[in-house]
Amino acid sequence: MTDGDRTLTRREALRAAVAVGGSAGLAACLNLESQPTETGEANRNTDPPDGTESAAELPNRQHAWTEFSRTDKHGNPVLARHHVLLLANYVDDGPVDDVDRKQAANAFRELEETYRWASDGLLFTVGYSPAYFDRYDEPLSESVDLPRPAALAPFEDPSFDTPDLLVHLASDRASAVLEAKQALFGELETANGSEVTETIDGIVELVDRRTGFIGPGLPAEHDDVNGVPDGAVSEDAPLFMGFKSGFVENQATENSVTITEGPFAGGTTQHLSLLRTELDQWYNQDSREQRVAKMFSATHAAEDLVEGVGDNLGDSSLVSETGVGDRVSDDAFEEGVVGHAQKLARARDEDGDPRLLRRDFATVDDGRTGVHFLSLQESIADFIQTRTAMNGTDVANVGGVGTKNNNGILQYITTVRRGNYLLPPRSKRSFPRPS
Template sequence: MSRRSRGLPRRAFVRSAVAIGGASAFAACLEREADDGPARASVDPDDRPERQHAWNSAVREDDHGNYLLPEHHVLCCLEYVGDGPTEGEREQLEAAFTSLERAYEWGSEGLAFTVGYSPTYFDRFDKDLSEAVDLPQPEALAPIEDPEPDAYDALVHLASDYGQAVVGAEEALAGELEELNGVGVEGTLEGVFDVAERRTGFVGDGLPAAEQANAADVPDSEPVPEDAPLFMGFKSGFRENQASEDRVTIRDGPFEDGTTTHLSKIDLNLHQWYEQDSREQRVAKMFCPAHADEGRLEGAGHNLGDGADVDDCGETAETDARERGVVGHTQKVARVRDGDEPLLLRRDCSSTDGDRAGLHFLSHQRRVADFVATREAMTGADLAGSTAVGSRTNNGILQYLTVRRRANYLVPPRRHRSLPTPNPS
């Protein structure tokens, strides 16, 4: 049964339970998903890919070959409270993560997850991590933003089409369950990591529209389209606008087969987006002016197939800024590529954490520098100043985003995912 056929009321109920979390939420998800639960693992954990970020082969695709992210997301920001790290702690964590892999099939039908470690975590070691991988401390990346850098040690990103899988995984890691999906839990985070912050999100056609009444900064007219997978009303994650998993994978060194993660917590100003701008203006600012002029988008843009069709728009960014007084978000980002391929693999999700409409922007890239370069293109400083395009106004979607938090993580290969050192053997 596909997730779309499960019915929006059920999906919205489960989404609300995931947002709450805890034992009662887990029980509620089990009850609501009793007739259609997550799949038990069919592959031994030892046979899983070394790449933690190898999700594409295990998630659904739409009719155009675009990868569809799992519907429910939980981001557990962790603080190290252990004694070392020690080998005993590594064995404990590995048992915990392996328990999740034995309980659920890898991917949307079960559970996909990554475990990443921050510069703060690696600062406790004498050896400099920069000899192995590019992982700077997070910082503001434009004059118009003032985010607070996260100082957590680690991040566990859980994702599934089933609420019981992500909440159950949380509960198991916290030591609250002895059995998960019929499989015994053999390890937990207890005594090694504390969950310092919990963030939740969702992706899927219809869910943002169902959630808009529960979030501030969305007009009372409830303008989010029913076919939109994200709050801003348009489809994202087109296959041709995403880096491949190979492109974002670290190719050599001790963390070969790993990647890096950038995570931003972003508030959305949807009053301005929907009440100030017409649909044509929104299309121009999200994609490019040519898309608006030519009526290329139908609804949320599912008709664009496997690409947002902005390659030609990237070449006209300066002309559009100068002559049209507006430049599109996707148009700006399209200027940063490695040959024909983007640098980032985005796996972000909408959120109503804190009862605000928001976005947890999560991307994988080989080097954090790749994210920085892409963010600089998105800032569009080279396009602003002499026209109606300002540092925020008419400059893509910058006017509608407020970056609250930033973080960088190294996502090691599976063999080093449990308390790695800067120079693992």
């Protein structure tokens, strides 16, 4: 595959095919994945889920992905490389009828049985917005905290996502996320070698399709995108800003983000933001030491705690171990800078545990770099509390820290969109009733 006079690498071609989507994108992915990789093996796996004879044996929690995902050498879960977000509306007014509810349930179940339930096969969730629950006369159960999305900082003015449902598809195989979308919407006769018999075609209409990726090498392939300085993004970086994230000690567990009471026990809430990143400023304005201080803390920079993208940190960003979360005000006054991770440490719960389980990934949708920031938490209030800590308004104008300047990474990101969703347990995944 070529881009003008330049031949795309395999990784670039797969990412580009996911972005294009449709039959052409899928054909390109299948062709690339059927070719031998560096190890000489084809990059395709059509086996059924390990240890399961049917999707009925999978966990009731849709968001239970960790045990089905790869881990790195430090034990940190590794998110699947390719992602597709599908925002859609139910086609009729008012509540969903039982016939359509059953059709969707069958389609989601068939998708699970078509692919290995794992990051090397397909993982997916289906979430529902506050607007979806407005279709019903009865209110959403009080056991679920699911407010409408709102601006969460004095300096942001995002648009709000209000479609009824959000389907998140994730896989290490680019073909799987493309094929799964087409299978769901009745655009294929077969998927992964199996006949497609159940779809959501006719009961939902697609409103928006978004794509993304995460993993070493993938962001570095995009220095041809507007706003990415040539050669600035390390080949080892999994995200555009050049540092590793997802340390297991800095993530909430799947258990801790699970709703424990009420009709949606076993589910969770999901927040999705689209953040645009300003990489020219990030890489050209700041030195390496300044970037470390703004991403982590001044202590991390002064003591040279972060090597490269941060793989040396192991399973923790060291914000707890260094105690920098207690030094936010002091560092603002004395160092003139506070770190992103440093501020977030203040939002931990009473036991010192993180409130969010992040599953965010990079994007170049619309030809611009950004992050689809996707987090899971028991309550949207947990996300709001964490975002409030990130805003750092309490240290703005202290020392050298401004509202955004030297205030973590705020100067380099812009919130474009926000949306909130309920991920019901798998047993209620298909157009749930409010209670």
